[in-house]
Amino acid sequence: MRPVRVVEGRAVPLGRNDVDTDQIIPSEWLKRVERTGFGRGLFSEWRDDPDFVLNRPEFAGATILLGAERFGTGSSREHAVWALLDYGFAAVVASSFGDIFANNAAKQGLVIVRLEPGALAELVALVVAEPARHVVIDVERLLVEVPDAGWHHAFDLDPMTRERLLQGWDDIGLSLRHEAEITAYESRHAGETPVARLAAR
């Protein structure tokens, strides 16, 4: 994973609650065996509507997506995160997220920013008033900023997720530092597993 210290650029307000991962990337896209090329499928059913916010020219090239309550609920498909990244988003700001989605995002370096609804509404209002506004998400200082409006708000990120983003650490590598403990655990729990029992029948 590449390190992420700051995300900046235009933000686009999606303005819907309960955006589930089936909406982010419909299941017809899940048949692919590659990890790339999912951007075309992002919100594909909604993008058929010419008035859908992502189709509006003033939000073209946005790097920050503004959600609402419970963004990324439902299916565990990491394809939702791949689609957002592939489309060009580097961060999603919302007041709450689906647990599995947030977890997948952390593994892929998509920055997840939780803002309480009042602060999120202020940010959305600033962006709606002036879509070209530059928005900055600073992972190091844990701040969302709209410099030209003098607006900023702090956000929380668990220290490990923040550190992993800043360093670009790979989780598997981190866990394999505990190889000896994994092996010790396995030797304490040795014996035939149910899968082995089944396969032997």
Add this chain to the structure above:
Amino acid sequence: MAGRTLYDKLFDEHVVATPVGEPTLLYIDLHLVHEVTSPQAFDGLRLNGRRVRRPDRTLATADHNVPTDPPSVPVADPVSRRQLEVLEENCAEFGVTLYPRGDANQGIVHVIGPELGVSQPGMTIVCGDSHTSTHGALGALAFGIGTSEVEHVLATQTLPQQRARTMAVTVEGRLAPGVSAKDLVLEIIGRLGTGGGAGHVIEYRGEAIRALSMEGRMTVCNMSIEAGARAGLIAVDETTIEYLRGRPGVPEGAAFDEAAARWRTYVSDDDAIFDVEVVIDASALSPRVTWGTNPAQVVPLDGVVPSPEDAGSPEERDAIERALAYMGLTPGTPLREVGVDVVFIGSCTNSRLEDLRAAAAVAQGRSVAVGVRALVVPGSHRVKAAAEAEGLDRVFAAAGFEWREPGCSMCLGMNPDQLKPGQRCASTSNRNFEGRQGRGGRTHLVSPAVAAATAIAGRFAAPAEVAP
């Protein structure tokens, strides 16, 4: 000191390492794999020169993409076919046991784990699928993961995990006849909302839960994620032990008794304290139907389509308006007056033998309404064989239901079983999201008995209404 919850016991038993300032490293006992969320994970292993650490703790099946035609019919969609082939190639290369399309043990991953006896009490179980919560019905800590985590478990047999908060959902009293586990879990989701369980592991308890069969318990735990909870749990009791006895993955004789004695310890202590407690009265419950585009948008079958006027906030009003428009419904319409085009009985929520029996009991001697397409998709080949041994396939066929081959099918429409735009479906699956069963399709979640009655009536109906 207060006692420990079942969740705490399961978590504590699987701790491999507790690095300072980092999440706990948890051991994973069983990793279930399917074709959709695994190809990129296997690619990652190859890229980094890693192997599957414990093929004997990994089990794969093909379920999401498989057509529900007989296995002799080739997979028409080349992209689906390729994904199924890639699963076979990966399992062969990495030494993972696979039940491919047509295999006697093949089926929906959350149906075959319990029925083969590989999902067992006290285990940690993961799968790249959010309905992995199903296996919590056996007193196992089971949750869905993304593809990066699939790769992580393949490579290390562990996952870094923060301890979740605990929620007790206590269901007092007994469900009335004709009210099923599906109606109960829809009610629970309606109460908690789509985010009410976020950050929590839910333990379902109380008289009504104890009275459920294992299959009913799996239906309840299956939909925990629809309330935002990654995992649902039910404590082990004699129903659990008797369900497991004799299953292929389970030891026999004295070894079974030894295992059962250990399994019986997977209960919350009497004095355990939960972070959140919710109490529900089962006796007041009636059959439920979802009307909107998330599973918390649910009403009694006896009820009417809600109005934006009922909303508690502008956001909720907007959500109701959006859902009504997508679903093509008018506020105040009785659900019983809403007609359907398609009925789907299947999915990891409701495709087990008991579900098919409940639907067949309603279908027996009756006919699917003219103009309605009704599909029955058993959860696995074992379920299919058991149902056929009882003659359920003939009951369904005589009533005009299609009896198909096992798989996820129309739950998410990755195979050819899909709704057409604007079609309305009564479905025993778990998600009524926009486009879930096919682009533009309109899904209403119901129990198997209500689905069968609805197929016969051509509109939402309770079994008693279609009695001969």
